[in-house]
Amino acid sequence: MLETDMLRLLDVVARTGSFTAAALELSYTQSAVSRRVATLEAEAGGPLFDRLPRGVRLTPAGHALHRHACDVLKRLAMAEEELAAIQRGTGGRLRVGAFATANAALVPGALRDFRAAFPGVDVSLVEGLSGELMEGVGDGMIDIAVVSDYFSGVPLGEEAEVTPLLEDELLIALPADHPLAGADVVDLRDLRDESWIAGAQPDGATTLGEACARAGFTPRVEVRIGEWTGKLGYVAAGLGITMVPAMAAPAVRADLALRPLGDFAPRRTVYAALPRPAPASARALLGFLRRGLPHPAGSPLPEPADSPDVAAGRFA
Structure with a gap:
């Protein structure tokens, strides 16, 4: 030899x-x-x-x-x-995962800046539900994932390192000619008689159901659509109203009105999940995610050591 x-x-x-x-x-x-x-x-x-x-x-x-x-x-x-x-962290490949609304503004902005700084890294992106993305991180198939605790939290394993990024508030999307479209804040109780465009899951607890229950009514859901962009099309057609995460606001069509819900607004926490150990390129992208400007209805979170909820194995 x-x-x-x-x-x-x-x-x-x-x-x-x-x-x-x-x-x-x-x-x-x-x-x-x-x-x-x-x-x-x-x-x-x-x-x-x-x-x-x-x-x-x-x-x-x-x-x-x-x-x-x-x-x-x-x-x-x-x-x-x-x-x-x-x-x-200046070469090789970086496999990024994100849930749908994170791909509206947060992830694209961070990836734009990352690619400008590290053009030698080959980036690939997969979109999915937070639970699926966490499995990908644990299986070594995803190098960094943007996930959320919306609605019921995501199980954590010891192989995942989780960093809170921001608190995200859900807004109400109304047709532009809706009587409440010009309100500074919409009281959810004033929407009890509306038709709602909801997600595809008909069974079990939902964010919409929980929020309306706190406001004292059960929403009348007449249309169910899986993707949030499809929901907006039905709202624009005057077939109902829906909730939209504030982090997706930059991508919402111009013929809709987005308004905050005040005290009744559901909120979620958005996290970045990395494997242990994490590639240097994944940590670099995490930096760009954290440096991104917070959306109007949300706020960035400080990076903690380990929160009690993370230590307990679930997102808060």
Whole structure:
């Protein structure tokens, strides 16, 4: 088996054309170079250099081995550079996960700044529910995920490192001609007779149901749509009203009115989840996520050591 050091020695001797010059460059003695070349020739099955009155030159076999040695050494150098870039966070790949509304503004803005700072990193993005994204982090398939505790929290494992990013408030989306579209704050109790556009899940507790229960009524849901962008289309058509996370406000269509719900507004916490240990590039993106401007109805959170809820294994 030809060792890497032997291939490097072959390259230096071939390039300098001298055992003496090679010894100086490699900080060896000339006799050490001669012995190593003899060992290499024994492994190669024949002479690799013609010994001349002054220096050496490659034999045909030496030329063939030297060509392959250069290819191997070049690929090893590329591998070392790539590994070093990954360790620095300036190269390699970064697999990012995010739930749908995080992809409206928060994640795109952070990725824009990240790519400008680290153009050598190959970024891929997957969208999914927070629970699915947390599984991806735990399985090593996602390097950083933006998740939320909306509605029932997300189970945590010891392999996940979780950082709170911001508190997100849900707003009410109304048709532009709705009587309450111009109100500074909408009282949820004033919407008890409205038709609601809700999520696709008909069973179990929901954020809408919980918020309306606190306001003293049960919402009349007439349309169920899975994606929040689809809900907005039905609102614009005058078929009902819906709740929209404030972090998605920049992407809401212009023919709708978004208004805060005051004390009855549901709120959620948005987190960044990283595996343990996390790639340097994931930590760099976390920095850009935290430096992003908070949305109007939310506020950034300080980075804690470990909150009681995180330690207990669930988001608050």
